[in-house]
Amino acid sequence: MSDSSALQLIRQRRFGPLLVAQSFGAFNDNVFKYSLIILVTYGALSIDGIPRDVLVPVAATMFSLPIFLFSAIAGQISDRYPRDQILKYAKIAEIVLMVFAAIGFIFNSALILFGTLFFMGAQSAVFAPAKLAALPHYLSRKELVPGNAMISGTLFLSILTGSLLGILFIRRPFGVEIIGGTLVALAILGWLMMSLLPPKDTDRPDIKLNWNIFSGTWHTMTNLFAEPLALRPLIGVAWFWTASAASVTIMPLFVRDMIYMDESVVSVFMAVFTLGAAFGSLACALATKNRDILWVSIFGAIMLSVFAADVMLASMGRVEAPLGGLDVFFANKQNWRLLFDFFAMSAFAGVFVVPLQAMSQHRAPEASRARILAGGAVMNAAGASIGQMALIAVTRADLPLSTAYGLIAGFSLLFAGFMAYRRIKNTW
Numbered sequence: 001m002s003d004s005s006a007l008q009l010i011r012q013r014r015f016g017p018l019l020v021a022q023s024f025g026a027f028n029d030n031v032f033k034y035s036l037i038i039l040v041t042y043g044a045l046s047i048d049g050i051p052r053d054v055l056v057p058v059a060a061t062m063f064s065l066p067i068f069l070f071s072a073i074a075g076q077i078s079d080r081y082p083r084d085q086i087l088k089y090a091k092i093a094e095i096v097l098m099v100f101a102a103i104g105f106i107f108n109s110a111l112i113l114f115g116t117l118f119f120m121g122a123q124s125a126v127f128a129p130a131k132l133a134a135l136p137h138y139l140s141r142k143e144l145v146p147g148n149a150m151i152s153g154t155l156f157l158s159i160l161t162g163s164l165l166g167i168l169f170i171r172r173p174f175g176v177e178i179i180g181g182t183l184v185a186l187a188i189l190g191w192l193m194m195s196l197l198p199p200k201d202t203d204r205p206d207i208k209l210n211w212n213i214f215s216g217t218w219h220t221m222t223n224l225f226a227e228p229l230a231l232r233p234l235i236g237v238a239w240f241w242t243a244s245a246a247s248v249t250i251m252p253l254f255v256r257d258m259i260y261m262d263e264s265v266v267s268v269f270m271a272v273f274t275l276g277a278a279f280g281s282l283a284c285a286l287a288t289k290n291r292d293i294l295w296v297s298i299f300g301a302i303m304l305s306v307f308a309a310d311v312m313l314a315s316m317g318r319v320e321a322p323l324g325g326l327d328v329f330f331a332n333k334q335n336w337r338l339l340f341d342f343f344a345m346s347a348f349a350g351v352f353v354v355p356l357q358a359m360s361q362h363r364a365p366e367a368s369r370a371r372i373l374a375g376g377a378v379m380n381a382a383g384a385s386i387g388q389m390a391l392i393a394v395t396r397a398d399l400p401l402s403t404a405y406g407l408i409a410g411f412s413l414l415f416a417g418f419m420a421y422r423r424i425k426n427t428w
Contacts, residue, residue, distance in 0.1 A: 009147065014138040017196040018087070019150060022131060023158040024190035025094060028183050029120060030162030032101050033063060034270075035170040035179050036113055038263055041252045042171070047110050057389060060249045062114055066121035067128070067381035069213055072220035074126040075133075075374020080207040083134040083370070084197050090127040091191035097123060098187040102180025105170075128377050133370035136361050137200045144358040145284065145293065152281035152354050156346075160274035167267045204367070217378060223368060224375030230363040232428055233356035234376035236297065239415055240353040242383030243304075243408045246390060247273070247345075254401045258315050259335065262323045269342060276343035280350025293355035294423050300352030301416035307345035309409035312402040314338045352412075 010016050039045035040055050047055060078086055097120055104112035139147045165182065169175040210216040224231055251273070255266045284296070314337045329335050364372040394403050422428040 009139075009143060010150065013196055013198050015147065017193045018131065018134070018138070019154060021087070021091060021190045021194040021197075022127075022151065023154045024186045024193070025091070025124075025127065026155050026158035027162035028094065028098060028186050028190075029063075029124070030159045031166045031179060031183060032098075032117070032120065033060070034163040034166035035105065036117065036166075037249075037252055038167055038170050038266075039108075041256065042263060045108060045110055045113070047114075056253060057249055059114065059117065060245065061385050061389065062117045063121040063124075064245065064381045064384040066118055067125045068378055068385065069217075070122050070125040071129060071374045071377040071381065072217040072371075073209070073211065073213065075129045075220055075371035075377075076207060076209050076216065077126070078130040078133050078370030078374070079368060080204055080209060082200060083130045083137070084199050086130040087127065087134070087197065088191070088194050090123055090130070091187070091194045093123045093126075094120075095184070095187040095191060098183040101183050105176040105180050108176075125377065125381075129370045129374040132357075132361060132373045133364075134200065136366075136369065141362060144362055145355065148358045148361070149281050149284045149354050152284075152350060152357070153278045156274045156278035156281060156350070160271055160278070163270045163274070164267050167263055167270065171263070220371055220375045221378060224372055227364065227372055230360050230372050230376075232422070233359040233363070234373075234379060236301075236356040236415065236419065237353055237360065237376060238379035238383040239411065240349060240356075241380040242387040243308075243412065244277075244349065244387075245384035246387030246404050246408065249387070250401055250404050254315070256323065258401050259318055259329075259338070260321045260323055261329050262325055264326050265324075265329045268326065268329070268339070272339050272343045273346045276346035277350045279343075280347035280352075281354050282350075283347075284351055284354040293359065294419065294428055297352050297355045298416050298419045298423070300348045300350070301412050301419065303348035304345055304352055305409045305412040305416065307341045307348065308405045308412065311338065311341045311345065311405040312409070314341060315402040315405075316400070 010019060036045070036059055037056055040059060050058070097116055100112060100116045101120075103109075104116055135147060135151075136144065166179065169178050172178075210219060224234070248270075251269055252263070252266050255261045255263075255269060259265075280300070314334060360373065360376060361369070390404065390407070394401065419428065
């Protein structure tokens, strides 16, 4: 797809409203999450008896846990009922949740904020499979890779801007009021944009919903593993979210405890990391043109491994010092190497995941597409939780936080080898 036709796709009602609405939702998710993480990391919000280096990954898991629990039910619902309607109802739920989030920030209530975070994860569990399963309805096969590239690219830009707003404003005067008002306003705008999406008749009354979380999840995963063509790329997508969750969750602690910098430097790392992911994702629209998209993904995994390993190497040997700001950070040339590593690592992560996401959507059978992709969401959430909980194991074992990036490098290289082997054998 050419750049001009990609822009034409953005302007069409079958894609543009979905793109904008999901961007607003991702923006809100990250404003909320990073405001909460900064409050916990720098001591403005706490829960008695829980150390902050444990509470940060716990907070992240509060978002991913309901995705793990409810994605199977959400996949059934998205195959049973019209997906455009599900997306619109999910946006109404987001408005309600953002009102509670604003109240939680204003009253500095850990109970309200952590509870809202859990239900935001549940809302995302409903939204994600409906969105992914709807894309093949609204886009042709040739449009799936560039469409997913734009979805992923704008998603990461939303993560960037949302996380920066949360990081930079939450501790400033009137910061909680600014954050709360923004969350509610953008949730309303997201619902208005989603209302423009044209309807698609995907109602399947023959599908019987299983409301049991455990048996429903088991059945969903059984169906997924019975579709190996869709399963293999979804395993790669799950690894991407495992590595990303670990990288992003550890970032504030990494900046504070490994390179001894304050929250202003956290915002720089977040900006570089998410800009890299957006760049890599959008580049896939060109990188995959007339090429074997699996080899593009393999190349992305190898380069992700290289730069993740260098993050670990470039952060070693630091001498403990009082927390510095931007001027101290940029005065050290070694930090420029770290910034480049983070940009390149996330860019190649985008190159790795976009082809796999498009491949899974195309390969999943239409009659069960949402349930298959919901199974992928379960794996994503499980992977994200594993990545976040691994940080607790690293800190409890008194290992340097940079060890996490060494693990990301090693597992990425192993997965690249697995993909290459299956591709050579023509069994991918």
